[in-house]
């Protein structure tokens with residue numbers, strides 16, 4: 001066991017009452033962890049990141065350009081906001097591009113388990129990138145956020161494919177207008 | 184002390200003036216111990232809420248006469264059932280001030296100094312002034328912050344061994360309903376908060392699709408309003424986030440949640456539940472706070488006096504059904520992002536360029552880094568000096584390579600963090616910057 005204080009004790013005097021004695025601020029634990037995550041972000045060739053402010057590693061965009069599957073040829077932007085609770089808490093991720101997708105709603109909310117209920121501190125930004133990329137390869141009609149898209153995918157894959165293509169070219173699917181998002 | 188009366192401290196003297204089978208091998212029993220506790224030891228209590236009130240009372244009655252307390256909250260009516268240092272007329276006053284005044288009046292000789300502030304308002308000089316820090320917090324972010332602060336106060340000898348006189352032990356208590364835990368952390372020596380981040384229960388997050396389409400619980404309805412409706416309807420303006428302490432926000436969420444619950448015939452949405460979900464409140468139980476605070480205060484006495492072996496180093500407590508406790512040794516991680524970092528010295532001159540630093544880190548036999556990402560803080564703000572692995576950052580920072588260290592605003596003693604895929608956690612460097620005049 002550890003014994004730190006002897007009776008002679010170290011005297012602790014001095015600045016215990018001055019608020020002024022602020023040293024240089026230190027990087028937070030979340031900041032250090034995200035630096036590591038970002039530096040080691042090994043992106044698949046279909047993905048790239050953009051940092052509007054390189055000094056702020058907590059706020060960035062991820063751009064996914066799938067090269068196979070329903071969404072081949074599209075370009076989808078996600079915004080990431082990493083909080084001071086990271087990695088105890090997952091980052092907040094939203095899809096900025098309006099997309100016809102069973103697991104992404106028209107507001108940009110994303111249904112990906114590791115973004116919410118299955119997040120763990122050992123996961124990294126890379127895990128999320130791969131998770132998002134997988135959503136475009138394998139849209140999952142079982143956990144729908146966009147119910148209409150999920151139903152079409154389940155019942156008529158051909159129509160789903162056409163709807164995705166129509167939405168990516170820019171145009172109406174049903175009553176919803178989608179902006180063009182082809183590369 | 185003038186305010187002492189016969190046998191005031193006899194309970195402590197029994198422990199401090201004679202040794203026993205459980206005492207630390209180096210325990211120096213004797214009459215000097217009590218005045219040492221009373222006059223020398225300075226304790227910082229963080230939080231003056233449920234745990235904090237108990238801690239202040241326990242520590243004061245145990246003879247700790249020099250205590251500072253930090254709390255950023257004011258007293259709410261709903262605190263009064265368990266935060267027993269506060270009375271109805273105190274509602275609206277600061278917890279730190281009222282708690283300190285109460286203890287100072289009730290325990291003669293005890294000097295509690297209140298700080299109505301955030302822990303982040305204080306710097307190294309402040310924290311260095313204490314022998315022991317005790318936390319009664321409900322926030323993981325705050326725990327991680329104070330942990331990082333105490334780790335950064337560590338000093339290392341030339342041979343990389345820890346200078347033990349720089350260690351400020353931290354005793355951390357936490358409660359959630361009928362469950363609680365207490366732990367003892369010797370920063371740099373035993374498991375720290377970051378070493379054991381996985382031990383904290385994850386936030387309850389319901390799957391997005393459940394919230395959006397298949398709600399079954401009243402909580403799902405409230406989360407629906409919080410996660411989906413609020414950003415869509417922006418009821419209080421574009422950039423206004425949810426403030427759990429603003430009754431008009433809670434009321435809006437409550438009413439929308441009721442409507443949502445009605446659509447799915449889900450009973451049980453109440454105003455209190457709404458507030459609880461939004462603020463992630465777990466009902467506090469006074470007895471759990473009392474037990475955990477007592478365990479923490481006892482550890483403080485043990486650390487200060489060595490009268491008994493310390494908790495090694497984590498105890499869980501649960502009295503949901505019967506009483507259960509379990510003690511285990513949380514392990515210090517070799518690759519902890521916080522406490523495994525022994526700062527290394529980087530010696531450069533003001534005229535050296537960042538490129539020189541990068542090359543040194545890549546080529547020096549001691550490091551051999553592959554693609555170091557280098558960050559620091561300048562004027563209290565994070566600054567990415569260079570990072571080659573991310574294209575957009577590389578482009579934005581490559582000009583820094585040609586700048587001298589003084590042009591980049593780096594100072595002598597600057598902390599520099601370097602991340603690299605060859606090391607399990609980022610490396611911490613202290614920049615030793617010689618002015619161009621001094622360069623030999």
Ligand SMILES: [Zn+2]
Nearest residue numbers: 375378519522
């Ligand atoms: Zn650690």
